Amino acid sequence: MFPFSFEWIWDMGHMVFHGGLWYALSILGIGMTYCIIKTIIDTARDSESDSRP
Amino acid sequence: MKHVDSKAKKYGMVIDLDKCTGCGTCMVACMAENNVPFKKDETDKRLSITWMRVFKLTNGKPYPDNEICYLPRPCQHCEGQHTGHSPCVSVCPATATDYDSETGIVSQIYTRCFGCRYCMGACPYHARYFNWWDPVWPGEMEKYLNPDVSPRMRGVVEKCSFCYHRAQLAMEKAHVEGRKELKEKEYQTACTQACPAGAIVFGDLNNPEHEVHQVAQPDPHHHGRPKNPNAFRLLERLGTNTKVYYLSSREWVRRAGDNYLDSEGSASHE
Amino acid sequence: MDSALWPIGVKRCHISKFLMGLSIAGVVLLWGVVGLILCWVKGLNQTHMNDYYGFALWIWADLAVIALGGGAFFTGLLRYIFGIRELKNIINYAVLIGFICYSSALLILAIDVGQPLRSWFIFWHANVHSMLTEVAFCLSCYFGVLTIEYIPLILENRQLNKVPFAHHLAHNMHHIMAVFAATGAFLSFFHQGSLGGVAGVLFGRPFAYREHILIWPYTFFLFTWSAAAYGPCFTLLITWLTEKISGKQLVKENVKQLLAKISGWMIFTYIIAKIADTVYWALVTAPSKGFTLMDFYSNNPIYGIWILIVEIGVCGVVPAWILVTPRLRANPKTRLIAIILGVIGVCLNRWVMVLQVMAVPVLSFDTWAMYYPSWQEVATTILPVAYGVILILISYRYLPIFPQEVELNPIEPSPSETVEAMNDAAAEDAMVSNGEPATA
Numbered sequence: 138m139f140p141f142s143f144e145w146i147w148d149m150g151h152m153v154f155h156g157g158l159w160y161a162l163s164i165l166g167i168g169m170t171y172c173i174i175k176t177i178i179d180t181a182r183d184s185e186s187d188s189r190p
Numbered sequence: 191m192k193h194v195d196s197k198a199k200k201y202g203m204v205i206d207l208d209k210c211t212g213c214g215t216c217m218v219a220c221m222a223e224n225n226v227p228f229k230k231d232e233t234d235k236r237l238s239i240t241w242m243r244v245f246k247l248t249n250g251k252p253y254p255d256n257e258i259c260y261l262p263r264p265c266q267h268c269e270g271q272h273t274g275h276s277p278c279v280s281v282c283p284a285t286a287t288d289y290d291s292e293t294g295i296v297s298q299i300y301t302r303c304f305g306c307r308y309c310m311g312a313c314p315y316h317a318r319y320f321n322w323w324d325p326v327w328p329g330e331m332e333k334y335l336n337p338d339v340s341p342r343m344r345g346v347v348e349k350c351s352f353c354y355h356r357a358q359l360a361m362e363k364a365h366v367e368g369r370k371e372l373k374e375k376e377y378q379t380a381c382t383q384a385c386p387a388g389a390i391v392f393g394d395l396n397n398p399e400h401e402v403h404q405v406a407q408p409d410p411h412h413h414g415r416p417k418n419p420n421a422f423r424l425l426e427r428l429g430t431n432t433k434v435y436y437l438s439s440r441e442w443v444r445r446a447g448d449n450y451l452d453s454e455g456s457a458s459h460e
Numbered sequence: 461m462d463s464a465l466w467p468i469g470v471k472r473c474h475i476s477k478f479l480m481g482l483s484i485a486g487v488v489l490l491w492g493v494v495g496l497i498l499c500w501v502k503g504l505n506q507t508h509m510n511d512y513y514g515f516a517l518w519i520w521a522d523l524a525v526i527a528l529g530g531g532a533f534f535t536g537l538l539r540y541i542f543g544i545r546e547l548k549n550i551i552n553y554a555v556l557i558g559f560i561c562y563s564s565a566l567l568i569l570a571i572d573v574g575q576p577l578r579s580w581f582i583f584w585h586a587n588v589h590s591m592l593t594e595v596a597f598c599l600s601c602y603f604g605v606l607t608i609e610y611i612p613l614i615l616e617n618r619q620l621n622k623v624p625f626a627h628h629l630a631h632n633m634h635h636i637m638a639v640f641a642a643t644g645a646f647l648s649f650f651h652q653g654s655l656g657g658v659a660g661v662l663f664g665r666p667f668a669y670r671e672h673i674l675i676w677p678y679t680f681f682l683f684t685w686s687a688a689a690y691g692p693c694f695t696l697l698i699t700w701l702t703e704k705i706s707g708k709q710l711v712k713e714n715v716k717q718l719l720a721k722i723s724g725w726m727i728f729t730y731i732i733a734k735i736a737d738t739v740y741w742a743l744v745t746a747p748s749k750g751f752t753l754m755d756f757y758s759n760n761p762i763y764g765i766w767i768l769i770v771e772i773g774v775c776g777v778v779p780a781w782i783l784v785t786p787r788l789r790a791n792p793k794t795r796l797i798a799i800i801l802g803v804i805g806v807c808l809n810r811w812v813m814v815l816q817v818m819a820v821p822v823l824s825f826d827t828w829a830m831y832y833p834s835w836q837e838v839a840t841t842i843l844p845v846a847y848g849v850i851l852i853l854i855s856y857r858y859l860p861i862f863p864q865e866v867e868l869n870p871i872e873p874s875p876s877e878t879v880e881a882m883n884d885a886a887a888e889d890a891m892v893s894n895g896e897p898a899t900a
Contacts, residue, residue: 158597168636171636176628176629261825283590304579307514310511316823322509427748428666449824
């Protein structure tokens with residue numbers, strides 16, 4: 138799964154397979170991170186507007 | 191032809207079915223050598239672990255034309271159509287079974303196998319066995335276990351290794367003696383040595399000096415297909431490219447080694 | 461008692477009835493858990509599997525639930541990528557069913573392996589050439605996608621949604637759901653396919669083996685195709701069942717008909733490909749290995765040629781014909797027959813590609829291997845069904861799964877609900893004025 142595991146080989150099979158995997162995982166990770174950060178900002182903005190007189 | 195030191199080995203076996211009496215000594219020797227576990231009740235043979243299993247074949251004809259033949263079946267150590275593309279090695283998801291291109295032996299790494307059994311489904315020879323139970327040896331039998339072979343735990347797959355621990359021991363000895371090559375008789379499997387009829391020969395199929403090469407006459411241009419007209423391999427047509435060759439002077443036995451359509455001649459073994 | 465948790469504008473059964481339903485499913489679940497614990501503690505000797513039947517009921521169940529759960533990825537693809545808006549009314553339920561199916565598949569796999577604690581080896585020591593590795597990676601990742609798709613639904617619970625963080629998170633996740641759905645479709649394509657590849661690459665098993673396109677056997681494409689074709693049938697079937705049990709119409713007829721039509725055309729095209737594959741396999745692939753078609757369908761007590769006829773004809777051609785014919789599709793009875801046949805058809809296909817593969821002898825001197833499951837196998841296979849029922853019961857009661865339910869089943873709202881609904885509307889208006897869309 139990682140290049141430092143001993144059976145890793147830098148061949149086409151490993152690069153295509155793991156390339157696809159990490160690409161998908163990155164999209165999911167970045168997507169969720171974006172959602173959470175945006176949610177924190179939105180929530181903070183809400184509480185600011187609520188506290189405004 | 192001079193045998194080159196660096197040339198990869200291709201260990202294989204030739205089993206002469208005309209000599210095999212079906213005594214089962216090879217099975218017993220294999221179990222003892224490799225610490226193969228057994229249960230109190232072994233009536234269900236599909237739950238029995240038999241790295242070497244002797245099948246009984248019949249030509250299906252009525253008496254007096256009835257003939258039988260015993261066929262010992264170890265792991266066939268398939269090479270596939272390109273090196274290492276054995277049915278089992280190619281499917282194992284955790285690289286727990288591997289093809290050693292130096293020896294041609296298909297290994298099984300018990301501590302890495304997580305028991306998915308895909309390799310068993312892939313093997314057409316049913317040479318792979320699952321440990322459905324934890325191994326238990328009766329009484330003081332544990333003291334008789336072979337210290338060179340690790341027993342396997344419940345939940346993993348095991349199979350014939352061509353007694354690879356013997357190869358390791360022989361290589362260690364050769365190394366100490368400053369040799370790079372093993373002599374033919376230095377590395378022999380337990381079943382080969384135990385067979386009272388001398389039906390099994392074992393050695394390097396790549397080495398023209400070894401008996402296995404001389405008897406089977408593998409054709410390197412056709413994935414090792416035997417040139418000896420009496421030799422055959424099991425399920426040759428599937429492209430498994432096995433390293434276990436069988437000899438028989440009887441046509442029906444040779445035909446029983448594979449599947450044929452009616453149009454390809456009558457299958458006399460049926 | 462728990463009405464404050466119900467979605468606004470809907471009516472649910474009394475809590476005692478709900479708890480009764482949960483209890484019945486809970487008992488079945490408990491039975492499964494007993495089987496599961498036995499398998500984990502005592503080992504796989506609790507099953508009727510053997511060295512000829514290394515793959516059996518569980519692997520079939522795995523393949524079947526993943527195919528049936530295919531409705532999630534395909535409906536998601538149609539809704540979010542192709543923009544078919546009507547499907548928004550059924551996508552939530554498709555996601556929930558998909559989530560149940562995939563979590564069940566992972567659970568079954570965890571029981572099925574001989575050394576469950578080593579399951580992570582499949583990721584760590586991955587053999588990238590094994591179809592099962594591809595299955596494990598894509599299945600786990602896609603389960604992650606389904607969880608991401610299910611989370612906003614949970615957050616939309618009436619009470620949870622009052623928490624500003626939950627409210628915004630659900631909204632933001634909806635906002636980029638197309639990205640997740642596209643990733644899910646990519647992952648699904650590969651794991652549905654590689655599940656087909658699991659059998660198709662077995663060149664030692666002529667019954668399963670198929671010719672390849674690049675590295676993928678034909679079964680790779682057929683499995684993806686069939687999951688996309690039959691998965692929506694399962695979504696429709698469970699929707700029908702839910703409507704019958706709840707006694708309410710939950711999804712409008714046009715939505716059901718649209719999904720049935722898409723499913724019908726998918727089955728129609730799939731079955732043509734399946735017939736072509738079968739003909740090629742029977743006339744070219746199998747004979748090249750020394751087998752005739754009938755070698756695979758004779759001399760055994762179960763696997764006759766009937767199974768091929770039922771799979772392709774009765775459960776393939778017939779549902780395709782019903783669902784592509786507007787008059788038959790519009791008739792709820794014939795449509796129901798078609799979707800039931802479709803569900804049976806895909807399950808039968810998976811059965812054949814797992815259990816019959818193991819049963820057919822390959823060595824000329826070997827015999828057919830027959831198998832029946834132990835109660836532990838049956839219990840652990842039914843366990844996910846009970847778990848699915850429980851999750852559906854809870855989700856239906858407390859989450860806004862069916863957007864059209866309120867419109868289709870109008871009730872007099874209680875005063876507190878009216879106030880809440882007004883507050884929600886005000887909050888949505890505020891968001892719109894902030895430059896954000898009211899709904900994703």
